[in-house]
Amino acid sequence: MTIKPGSPLISIQTILGLQKSKKITQANVIIIDEYSDNLENIKKILKFKGLPFLPSDRINFECGDFDKKINDGLDSFEKNQNKLAPTFFLLDPFGISGIKLCTIKRIMNMEKTEILLNFMYNSLQRWVNHPNEKIQNIYDEYFGGDEWRKCKGRYLHEREQKLISIFRNQCKKFSKYVYPFRLNFPNKNQTYYYLFHLTNHWRGCSLMKDSFAKFNDGKCEYAGEKYQSNLFEPMEEKDKKENFKNQLIDFYKGKTIKCVNIFEGFIDETDLLLSEIKRMLKKLEKEKKIFVKAFDNRKRRGGFKNNDLISFS
DSSP: OOOOOOHHHHHHHHHHHHHHTTSOSOOOEEEEESOHHHHHHHHHHHHSTTOOOOOGGGEEEEESOHHHHHHHHHHHHHHTTOOOOSEEEEEOOSSSTTOOHHHHHHHHTSTTEEEEEEEOHHHHGGGTTOOOHHHHHHHHHHHTSSGGGGGTTOOHHHHHHHHHHHHHHHHTTTOSEEEEEEEEOTTSSSEEEEEEEEESSHHHHHHHHHHHHHTTTTOSEEOOTTOSOOTTHHHHHHHHHHHHHHHHHHHHTTOEEEHHHHHHHHTTTSSOOHHHHHHHHHHHHHTTSEEEEOTTOOOOOSOOOTTOEEEEO
16 A cells, blocks of 8 residues: 555654653544545544554544634634643645634634645646636635735735745734744745745744754755755855845944843744854854853853853944
């Protein structure tokens, strides 16, 4: 039996691996799908012998519209004044008609929630110029307004940047940290889709970037199998880091702040990883453009603790 696992099965196996390594203790999974055939197919695979999966009593199946099911569940929690357990929402739709920005906002307004959303850019951008009113209304619900209509008639690259910016800005209104991971087609240098990660803690954003970079040559994007590296990357990387360094100097000039303020303020504004930001701070310290004081007056060994004070000259 050949199995090509989709996002539900991969998620379940990932949870199982985290439990075995004792990084988490217990987890429940809820799979929502509009089509019962898809759910039945997943159930059959989960029963297949020899494959490691979570116990069946830890997996619940809900057949129906995602938006309605999620809102019904949240209504129940609020009615009974229950607190939602720390929950990771993986939104991987077949289309965008079942996803509404108002529901994403409601999820993120709950405590200890995170979202990873498949922003299906390649199919989404094809219909931007479509005159059909029903399609335009679906886009209005997805983007939380009609600003996306400004993208009509624009060239592809400009349209892509604008659509991503509009959606991210909308999400930033209710989620502290929003980072879009770009993924190309495997065999060509063209955007396939984005994975939008939403979280309310800077460490969540940092960990997701680290996880993504681990499998993508240290980068926060998947450039495709044929386009993972090129001759110009070293210079591009150098320019990118130099620009970010100058941005920090200009932003905090003459100020003294906690180190964590930099992490909180820039972790989802740059594709640099936390480790790269710290190396940049180390370089600035060596150049005497910043001065660092340990928060507990300890003898520093070159590292950067969250509460260390950084003075920009």
